[in-house]
Amino acid sequence: MSTTTTHLCLSLSLAFSLILLSSLPSPCLSKSCHPDDYKALKEILTSLNPHFVPPNKDCCNWYGFEDTCNLKSNRVTKFSIFAQTISGQIPSAIGDLSYLEFLQFHKLANLTGSIPKSITKLKNLKFLALSWLNLSGPIPEFLGELSxxxxxxxAFNQFSGSIPSSLSKLSKLEYLRLDRNQLTGSIPESFGHFKDGIYLYLSHNQLTGTIPKSFGNVDFWNIDLSRNKLVGDASMLFKPNGTTNSIDISRNLFEFDLSLVRFPISLGQLDINHNRISGSIPKQxxxxxxxxxxxxxxxxxxEIPLMHFDESAYIHNKCLCGPPLLAKCK
Incomplete structure (x- = not known):
């Protein structure tokens, strides 16, 4: 294989153009995909684009799919579509790509409907991204079957209803984003079973109730609960000996005494604005x-402790004083 061809193969994106797929062969070395994967991909792509015509039967070698097959098994392990002008629903045939580990539909405004139950057949799936779409209905409980x-x-869909507690069964989960939807109800108590170091984003929903006490058992790396209607105490999120990097609980209805909180030395970002938090800002x-x-x-x-932030970080509080505010401490 020439140097020029090698460079071209390495530069091709996982994302594909449905127009090019039907007409352009790849210059990369053929991998001869499995017949079952060929059948599934053909059905998926035809469902999303009725004008799609497979260029050949080697789906591992289609333009945009060169890096999607396992080199040893020749089975499709990656499927990704983003920023394309397609419409419809996620085809149920996606569940027939039985060796799939990576699945992504991203920035497809005309992709509607719900998550198909057939996805539960993807027992090898590690990465699931269905974001910036127009999916609706509840987040299905059956996602908890993808162990x-x-x-x-x-994120960035129209999902409604409550958060399924079955997600807490996913013992390998390291990253969960359900933000920018229309989710209601409370945060499942079982989410306190997540492993330490998890990234959890639940912001921009309509969640109510209190933070589960079980969250005191989890050392989150990043946690964002902002822009909901949560109430009560959020102090269990602050673990002095923890490794948390970012906490955002802004624009809720939390009420607790901040002066009793001790912060992890790892904390790099903290946003608690627009709540009902009282007490003083700890010097620590x-x-x-x-x-x-x-x-x-x-x-x-x-008195505001010595930190290098402007007045916008402190305005509209009951009686904070000292620089950078004009109010002097008595």
Whole structure:
């Protein structure tokens, strides 16, 4: 294989053009995909684009799919479509790609409907991203059957209803994004069973109730619960000996005494604005060297510890004083 051809093969994206797929062969070395995968891919792509015509029977060698097959088994392990002008629903035939480990539909505004039950056949699936689509209905409980999932991103859709507690069964899960939907109800208590270091994003929904007490058992790496209608105490998220990097609980209805909180030294970002949090800002927070901080629109009092943030981080509190605010401490 020439150097030029090698460079071309390496540069081809996982994403594909449905127009090019029907007409352009790849210059890369053929891998001879499995007949079952050929049949499934043909059905999937025809469902999304009725004008699709397979260029040949070697689906591992179709333009945009060169890196999707396992070199040893010649089975399709990756499927990704993003930023294309397609419409319809996620084809149920996606479940027939039985060796799939990576599945992504992203930035497809005309992709509607729900997550097909056939996805439960993908027992090897590790990465699931269905984001910036127009999927609706509830997030299905059956996602909890995909025991090898490590990454789930269902953000920027129209999902409604409650968060399925079955997701807590995914013992390998490291990343969960359900933000920017229309989810209601409370956060499942079982989410306190997640492994330490998980990324959890539930922001921009309509969640209510309190944070599960079980969250005190999890050392989140990043957690974002902002822009919901959550109430009560959120202090269990702050673990002095933990490794949490980012906490965003802004624009909720939380009420707790911040002066009783001790912060992990790892904390780099903290946003608690627009809540009902009282007490003072602990001086210990200045030792943490937080890079991004916002405590505005709360009920805080007392002297502001030495931190390098402007007044916007502190405005609209009950009685905070000292620089950068004009109010002097008595």
């Amino acid at each position: 090898n999932l490590e990454y789930i991103r269902l 927070l200045a030792d943490v060297k937080v890079q991004n901080f916002n405590a505005s629109y709360n009920r805080l009092c007392g």
